[in-house]
Amino acid sequence: MTPAPLAARLRDPRGPLFFPVTAYGPDGSVDLGVYRTHVRQGVEAGAAAVFACCGTGEFHALLPEEFEACVGAAVEAVEGRVPVVAGAGYGTVLAVRYAGLARAAGADGLLAMPPYLVVPGQEGLLRHYREVAAATELPVIVYQRDNAVFTPATVVELARTEGIIGFKDGVGDLDLMQRIVSAVRTEAPGDFLYFNGLPTAEQTQLAYRGIGITLYSSAVFCFAPEIALAFHRALETGDEATVHRLLDGFFRPLVELRAQGRGYAVALVKAGVRLRGLDVGEVRPPLHEPAEDHVKQLAQLIERGYALLEEDV
Secondary structure, three states: OOHHHHHHHHHOOOOOEEOOOOOEOOOOOEOHHHHHHHHHHHHHHOOOEEEEOOOOOOHHHOOHHHHHHHHHHHHHHHOOOOOEEEEEOOOHHHHHHHHHHHHHOOOOEEEEOOOOOOOOOHHHHHHHHHHHHHOOOOOEEEEEEOOEOOOHHHHHHHHOOOOEEEEEEOOOOHHHHHHHHHHHHHHOOOOOEEEEOOOOHHHHHHHHHHOOOOEEEEOHHHOOHHHHHHHHHHHHHOOHHHHHHHHHHHHHHHHHHHOOOOOHHHHHHHHHHHHOOOOOOOOOOOOOOOOHHHHHHHHHHHHHHHHHHOOOO
């Protein structure tokens, strides 16, 4: 798929962007059958795109051959109905290798995650992502978070780079993002895409929409797609009552529960998928499973969220 068609398919999504968890069997190995089911259920529920083997999918914990197999399984489960974007990360050489594996597996694009461990300067970051983009035919979305934080000037250069179609923010600095959007709009006008990539992005999406960023990832979609879809639909239609009801009664408490443990942005999501009846296994180290009481609180919160969908306004 060329960059333009992928960008066009992502620009006006019919639903949330789906970041599936990676399923493991009882022995800890990747369970491709359960993974296909998870992806297929998400697409049938209304996902606009599948981002396979990214942060929620424990990219960091997968062997290259497991990564390629999972991306291929996602492509098979999707059957062309929505785009499949695969993660790619670590140092430049490895990121290029993962890009090749993703292309071989049939992915439509890449989410290029931060380089491993080092804290590079702007020149190094720009060189890294440009080399990744130059090494693949897949369109690239650059992920800002942790040790990869960009100045507006650097994002302008990214937007001018052939093959780079978008920018996903996982930092949450709205002042910085406003300046980035403004700089790109002024100095590299075009169809550059922006995504809210914060954990439980729904919690901040009203603020991101205020600076023109309408695309966002939804971890909640993994285990409560109806709630995620209802929120997305309410945002798109201007249904403020539903937006506020779900924010106050479900998303804010979920964010507060997520803050109770490190790694819960993944581990709590995976627990939610299991609670909803699909055994996707536990997280791999160095992540750890949520405390039993936190899982109980999550179950109650999910029940409450679905009850909120039944309320008349």
